[in-house]
Amino acid sequence: MGRAHAGYISQTKGLELVAVCDIDPARRKLAREEHPGVKTYASVGELLSKGDFDLAAVVTPHNTHAPIALRLLKAKKHVVLDKPMCLTVKEADAMIAAAKKSRVMLSVFHNRRWDGDFMTLMDLIGRGLIGEVFHVEAWGGGYGHPGTTWRADKQICGGALYDWGAHYVDWILHLIPKRMVSITGFFHKRVWMDVTNEDHVEAIVRFEGGEVANLQQSQIARAGKPRWHILGTKGAIVDQGGSFRVYTEAGGLPAQLDVPYQKSRWEAYYETVADHLLRGKPLAVTPESARRVIEVIEFAERSAKAGRTIPVQYP
Numbered sequence: 001m002g003r004a005h006a007g008y009i010s011q012t013k014g015l016e017l018v019a020v021c022d023i024d025p026a027r028r029k030l031a032r033e034e035h036p037g038v039k040t041y042a043s044v045g046e047l048l049s050k051g052d053f054d055l056a057a058v059v060t061p062h063n064t065h066a067p068i069a070l071r072l073l074k075a076k077k078h079v080v081l082d083k084p085m086c087l088t089v090k091e092a093d094a095m096i097a098a099a100k101k102s103r104v105m106l107s108v109f110h111n112r113r114w115d116g117d118f119m120t121l122m123d124l125i126g127r128g129l130i131g132e133v134f135h136v137e138a139w140g141g142g143y144g145h146p147g148t149t150w151r152a153d154k155q156i157c158g159g160a161l162y163d164w165g166a167h168y169v170d171w172i173l174h175l176i177p178k179r180m181v182s183i184t185g186f187f188h189k190r191v192w193m194d195v196t197n198e199d200h201v202e203a204i205v206r207f208e209g210g211e212v213a214n215l216q217q218s219q220i221a222r223a224g225k226p227r228w229h230i231l232g233t234k235g236a237i238v239d240q241g242g243s244f245r246v247y248t249e250a251g252g253l254p255a256q257l258d259v260p261y262q263k264s265r266w267e268a269y270y271e272t273v274a275d276h277l278l279r280g281k282p283l284a285v286t287p288e289s290a291r292r293v294i295e296v297i298e299f300a301e302r303s304a305k306a307g308r309t310i311p312v313q314y315p
Helices: 002-010 025-034 044-050 062-074 089-102 116-126 164-175 268-279 287-306
Strands: 019-021 039-041 055-058 078-082 106-109 133-141 180-188 200-207 212-218 228-232 236-239 243-250 253-260
Touching: 002 025, 002 055, 002 268, 019 025, 019 044, 025 039, 039 044, 044 062, 055 062, 062 078, 062 089, 078 089, 089 106, 089 287, 106 268, 106 287, 116 164, 116 228, 116 236, 116 243, 116 253, 133 164, 164 200, 164 212, 164 287, 180 287, 200 287
Parallel strands: 019 039, 055 078, 078 106, 133 212
Antiparallel strands: 133 228, 180 200, 200 212, 228 236, 236 243, 243 253
């Protein structure tokens, strides 16, 4: 992912890749080969003491996001965090406070807001084709071993919901852009005992208007289902993989149509960062919006452990 961020930065007008920091000498060597002229550093301390830069992208294991970002923010550097923002709401609050104190930008790489399927969903809903959304089901996963990298190590990554789940939660909070009132979680550990991540996780979010979102992520689901199943007061949207089946009405009569996904534009994220820093435009991915994602994930696990629904105080 560090390689991907470097590429996006290099191709974004107004941004210039000037340095790469990595503890692995082989990765530093590769960075110099792929980006001639870029300087490389072996530690954050060396980068801060010797590097000349304005914006840093933190692309490291999840449990290191907050400690590294806080050092950069206190040094008055703008910061982009790869998703998820961090592991706890407490960490998110600390980073938001540090960014405000230093008067620098803090954002999170929720680049999948520019996924083709999600942009299509937002467009369809924005046009009022299904009325007011009141129920969202989101699904991801299958049946298979989660792997042996740090992404399957709960202490490092935070748990199964912190990887792809962070994207799904961010999507859901845009599909139902209302205040959350409660979160309920169900976490299972039943099959893959050689890794510490959960096998199956579920988060249910209730919003102030009574709307409900249900997210499931699984490594033990022999049978899957569509990624999206969305109900509105006038219709519904069901994911078909590559397109959506939209159930709506025309002239008072029921109607159905198939709508293909738009083209994804992941490079758009850094374009919005450049627009904000160089041209004063509003920040597309605010730290507060990314904090809500962490709140859902953290509270879902807290709910699962307690066996009860957890109320939400933060908007």
